[in-house]
Structures are given as C-alpha cells and as structure tokens.
Amino acid sequence: MRLKKAKEVQKAVLNMSSVAYPLGQSPLIVINELIAGSYPIPEYVQNELEEIVYDKKIRENKTTLHYARDVLVKVRISILDKKWRDFMAQPEFRKSLFEGVALISQWSTLEHGTGQTCLKDLESSIEKITDRVKQLLELEVGKVSCASTDEPKKKNLKILDSINQVMFNELGFKQLSYFYVSDCNFYSNIQQAFERKEGCPAVLCAIYQEVARKMGIVCEAVYCDQHESNFWIRMMNRPKLLLTWKDSAGSEDDSIYIDVFHGGYYLNQSSLYPSSLREQPAASVDSVLFNMLGVLTHFMWNQYDEHGLERIRDDLSFYLRLKCSMSPQNPHIITWYAEHCIGLGIQLDDAIQLLQNYFQSPEYKPLVGNLFSRSPSKMLEECISKLNEQKAEIAAAKTVHHRPSSLKFSVGLVVICNYKKWRRNFRKPCVIVSWNVKFQESNEWKSKVTNRYYNEEDSDDEEVDEGEEDSDNEEVDEVKVCSRTKKVIPSQDQPHYHILLVDSDEDNPQFQLNVPEETLELLPAAVPIEHDKIWFHFERFDGRRYLPNAEKRAQFPEDEAVTLSLIG
Numbered sequence: 289m290r291l292k293k294a295k296e297v298q299k300a301v302l303n304m305s306s307v308a309y310p311l312g313q314s315p316l317i318v319i320n321e322l323i324a325g326s327y328p329i330p331e332y333v334q335n336e337l338e339e340i341v342y343d344k345k346i347r348e349n350k351t352t353l354h355y356a357r358d359v360l361v362k363v364r365i366s367i368l369d370k371k372w373r374d375f376m377a378q379p380e381f382r383k384s385l386f387e388g389v390a391l392i393s394q395w396s397t398l399e400h401g402t403g404q405t406c407l408k409d410l411e412s413s414i415e416k417i418t419d420r421v422k423q424l425l426e427l428e429v430g431k432v433s434c435a436s437t438d439e440p441k442k443k444n445l446k447i448l449d450s451i452n453q454v455m456f457n458e459l460g461f462k463q464l465s466y467f468y469v470s471d472c473n474f475y476s477n478i479q480q481a482f483e484r485k486e487g488c489p490a491v492l493c494a495i496y497q498e499v500a501r502k503m504g505i506v507c508e509a510v511y512c513d514q515h516e517s518n519f520w521i522r523m524m525n526r527p528k529l530l531l532t533w534k535d536s537a538g539s540e541d542d543s544i545y546i547d548v549f550h551g552g553y554y555l556n557q558s559s560l561y562p563s564s565l566r567e568q569p570a571a572s573v574d575s576v577l578f579n580m581l582g583v584l585t586h587f588m589w590n591q592y593d594e595h596g597l598e599r600i601r602d603d604l605s606f607y608l609r610l611k612c613s614m615s616p617q618n619p620h621i622i623t624w625y626a627e628h629c630i631g632l633g634i635q636l637d638d639a640i641q642l643l644q645n646y647f648q649s650p651e652y653k654p655l656v657g658n659l660f661s662r663s664p665s666k667m668l669e670e671c672i673s674k675l676n677e678q679k680a681e682i683a684a685a686k687t688v689h690h691r692p693s694s695l696k697f698s699v700g701l702v703v704i705c706n707y708k709k710w711r712r713n714f715r716k717p718c719v720i721v722s723w724n725v726k727f728q729e730s731n732e733w734k735s736k737v738t739n740r741y742y743n744e745e746d747s748d749d750e751e752v753d754e755g756e757e758d759s760d761n762e763e764v765d766e767v768k769v770c771s772r773t774k775k776v777i778p779s780q781d782q783p784h785y786h787i788l789l790v791d792s793d794e795d796n797p798q799f800q801l802n803v804p805e806e807t808l809e810l811l812p813a814a815v816p817i818e819h820d821k822i823w824f825h826f827e828r829f830d831g832r833r834y835l836p837n838a839e840k841r842a843q844f845p846e847d848e849a850v851t852l853s854l855i856g
Contacts, residue, residue, distance in 0.1 A: 309839035312824035452552035702814035718789035727780035
C-alpha cells in the first residue's frame with residue numbers, strides 16, 4: 289500500500305503545475321484525494337513528500353520543487369488540523385500545556401521540510417532535564433515516589449529548587465527578550481527554545497510544568513494582573529502567566545507561585561497585588577494557548593499596519609488558519625481568515641471548506657452570524673466568486689499566444705525596467721513572464737501603476753500656490769493637459785510585458801507589473817531575480833535566462849527560440 293501511495297504522490301506533484309499554472313497554488317481537492325483515509329495514509333503521504341523535496345533530481349526543476357513544498361505544507365496542515373480537533377475535544381483535565389505548545393510549534397515549522405518540530409525530540413529534551421534533576425537530587429524515580437512522607441512539602445520544594453537549578457542556573461533558560469515579527473519561530477517554536485535556551489512565557493511554563501509532572505508534582509497555570517516594568521516584556525506577558533503549586537495538606541495561603549519567565553522565582557501572596565490571586569482560578573490550557581497565539585498575531589497585525597509588509601500579512605493569514613483549527617466553530621475567526629484569503633488571493637478553497645463546515649455544524653446560528661459586519665454567508669459568496677475568477681485565469685493561461693513580428697522581447701529574458709519614483713529615475717533588473725500585443729489591464733490598475741511608477745511630480749511642471757483655491761470657472765489648457773498625460777501614461781497601443789521585479793528600496797520589495805515595451809531594455813549580463821513567484825513560470829535559471837516550464841512553453845511556443853537568439 290505504501291509503494292502504491294508513493295507513486296500517487298509522485299504523479300500528483302509532477303502534474304500539479306498543469307492544473308495550477310499560473311497561480312502556483314495546489315488545489316485542495318487534490319490534497320484531499322491524496323490523504324483520503326485514516327492513519328497511516330496521511331503520514332505515508334507526508335513522508336513521501338519529504339523525500340521528494342530533498343531529491344536531487346527533483347530539485348533541479350524549481351517548478352516541481354515549488355509544488356512539492358506547497359503540497360507538503362498543505363498535507364501537514366490537514367494532519368495538524370485533525371490533531372488540533374482531537375486535542376481541543378479532550379476534557380480539560382486530560383489536556384497538556386506541553387502538548388498544546390508543541391502543536392503550535394509544529395504549525396510554525398510547517399514550511400521547514402524535515403526541520404518541522406518533532407515530538408520525539410521534544411520528549412527527549414524533557415527527559416534529559418528530568419534525568420539531570422534526579423541526578424541532582426541523587427534519587428531515582430522509585431525513591432522519590434516511595435520516600436518517607438514525614439515532610440512531603442519540604443521534599444517537593446526541594447524538587448522544585450532542583451528544577452530551577454537545572455533549567456535556569458545550569459542550562460541557562462531565560463525569557464525571550466525580543467523577537468522580530470518577520471521570524472515568528474523565536475516566539476512559537478519550542479524546539480528553538482530548547483536550542484537557544486530562551487522562550488516566551490507559555491513555552492517556558494510548558495517546559496517547567498512538564499518536567500515537574502515527570503517528577504510527580506502538579507503545577508497549574510494561573511494569571512495575575514501584576515504589571516511588568518519593561519514595555520516589551522509587559523506586552524508579551526500580559527496578563528502575567530505564573531505556575532502555582534500547593535501543598536495538598538496546606539491552605540490556599542501556602543500556595544507557591546513560580547515566575548518561570550523570570551528565572552523560576554518563588555512568590556507568595558504578599559509578593560503580589562492584594563487579592564490578585566486569592567480568588568483567581570487556574571488558567572485553562574485553552575486560554576494559555578489562545579493568549580500565546582493572540583500575542584503573536586497582535587504584534588504581527590501592528591507591524592503590518594505600520595509598515596504594510598506583505599510577508600507579515602502572509603504569516604498573519606498562516607496563524608489565523610491555526611486559530612481556525614483551534615476554534616473551528618468561531619465565525620469571527622473563520623470570516624477573518626476568509627477575508628485575508630480573499631485579499632491575498634490564496635487558500636480560497638480552504639476558506640470555503642471551513643465556512644461550509646461551520647454552516648453544517650450544530651453550533652451554527654444564522655442570526656448570530658449575520659451580526660458581523662461581514663457575515664460568514666457573505667464571505668462564502670466572495671470566496672466562491674474570487675475562486676471562480678482564479679479558475680478562469682487558469683483556463684485562460686492555456687490559450688496559445690503566437691508571436692507577432694512587432695514584439696521586441698520574449699518570455700524568460702532578464703531585462704532592465706526604467707521607471708520614475710520619488711522624482712528620481714530607477715533602473716531595476718526584472719524577468720519577463722508574459723506579454724500582450726497591447727495594454728489589456730483595467731483603468732483602475734492602470735491608474736495605480738501609473739501613479740507609482742511613471743508619474744512625475746506636479747512641481748516638475750508648474751508651481752502651485754498653497755493658498756490658491758480651485759475655481760470651477762478656471763480655464764483649462766487642454767493642449768497642456770494632453771501633453772502631460774502623454775508624458776505620464778505611455779501609449780497603450782504598444783506591446784506590454786508582465787514582469788517580476790524586486791525593488792530593495794521598498795518595504796514590500798516584490799512586484800508583478802505590466803509595463804510598456806518602451807520602458808524595457810535588454811540586460812547584457814543576466815542576473816537572478818529573487819521573487820517568490822518566479823518558479824510558477826520557470827524551471828531554473830541557467831545564468832543567461834530563465835527556462836520556461838512546460839506550461840509556459842505551451843502558452844508561448846515561439847518565445848524560446850527568440851530568447852536564445854537575443855542572448856546569443
């Protein structure tokens with residue numbers, strides 16, 4: 289069965305470009321067919337994809353490699369989605385904070401190939417810490433459990449002291465002082481916490497709590513409203529997360545509160561704000577995990593609002609999808625995720641499936657859903673409409689484009705694009721991915737690109753007094769206006785080329801543009817273009833040009849010969 293499934297996976301990956309070109313997204317229906325069935329079929333598929341991703345022959349064709357990685361990520365999402373549903377369905381007393389944090393860590397490393405967080409490695413790391421604690425205590429597991437019960441509180445405190453000694457003094461675990469939103473692994477990756485010996489509050493508490501459990505001590509998570517002095521720490525640890533241990537024979541006032549994020553310091557009621565914990569129940573595992581994820585998405589959202597970084601927006605959608613797995617019946621989260629999918633034009637089939645599952649669930653309440661500004665039903669309609677547009681784009685890409693003699697450049701060429709920005713002229717290398725005999729985009733698109741790349745500042749042509757008001761009766765020099773328009777907007781009747789361009793001066797450096805032929809010139813010595821979507825169209829870069837993949841060659845059959853003639 290495994291051999292048969294391996295052949296199915298290989299065939300699906302090799303054929304994926306034919307059904308996904310030029311959008312580069314593996315259809316969810318294909319993924320679902322691959323992993324249909326119970327354990328171990330999905331795991332077989334995942335293992336085969338991991339082998340394909342690291343196969344030398346496969347890696348020579350970057351288009352195939354792109355789809356192998358894309359399918360692997362989506363298969364892993366499907367596997368983890370089921371794990372999350374099973375985890376969240378457990379009663380609270382069965383849930384483990386360590387297991388939940390490990391699942392978040394696995395999600396954050398979905399795109400890391402064989403570097404995805406491994407549960408066995410995490411368990412091994414916990415065992416090493418536990419063994420060192422036992423060694424420090426000079427006790428074996430049996431001796432700890434069978435020791436005299438004359439002074440159990442002192443013995444348990446000694447165990448906690450030993451855990452502190454090993455984790456914070458010997459191994460040097462410490463709080464995560466800062467993380468860049470562009471690399472969320474520093475916050476959510478528990479494997480890196482073991483390697484770097486630093487982590488966020490939930491990660492450090494999960495490690496400490498699991499080691500204590502291995503030593504026979506039950507520590508519960510609890511929140512308090514004590515404020516941190518450091519702004520960054522306050523934002524990352526709000527509300528403040530502690531672990532608490534209480535002697536079974538003692539009173540509530542005898543509880544010990546362990547501040548794991550600050551080196552395992554012990555606190556008691558007098559160390560905290562009055563009554564801040566006296567009436568505070570233990571924090572549920574769900575609340576700790578949702579708070580951990582909430583802190584991460586909060587910082588990502590702030591960075592996106594401030595800088596508009598597209599990469600952050602992509603990652604934000606990635607973690608919103610995780611929230612959907614953790615809370616699949618929450619209409620607010622699902623519609624938020626669907627809205628991002630529409631904006632990015634990605635994972636639309638996944639958003640549709642989540643929305644449809646929500647409508648079919650017993651928890652679905654039509655009136656509640658319609659209270660949202662963008663109700664789930666409206667979002668479903670928009671997702672379906674956007675997906676149909678993409679299907680039409682895929683179908684249109686199968687139309688063969690025969691070259692007219694008027695075309696100067698061809699697909700796969702690395703050329704220079706000349707454009708004006710910030711009142712300066714720029715020359716950036718780019719690669720041609722397609723062409724049209726004349727301009728074919730919408731007026732809205734034309735206006736946006738013209739303003740960004742071809743528009744000259746008004747001050748270059750004439751001075752405008754700030755105090756001068758516009759007048760409806762002011763005479764307009766039509767000749768001058770037409771002259772400026774022609775200068776700003778290139779002729780639409782000339783050939784236009786879709787290009788991929790990287791502008792390192794921008795916060796969002798990667799662009800897909802439709803530019804007129806007059807703005808391009810051949811680049812004598814080609815350079816690679818580091819664009820995320822390059823392999824949707826090309827198999828590899830040979831040092832002189834980009835080699836079109838099978839779908840691109842079928843769409844532009846005469847361009848290959850022209851490209852070779854132009855580069856000599």
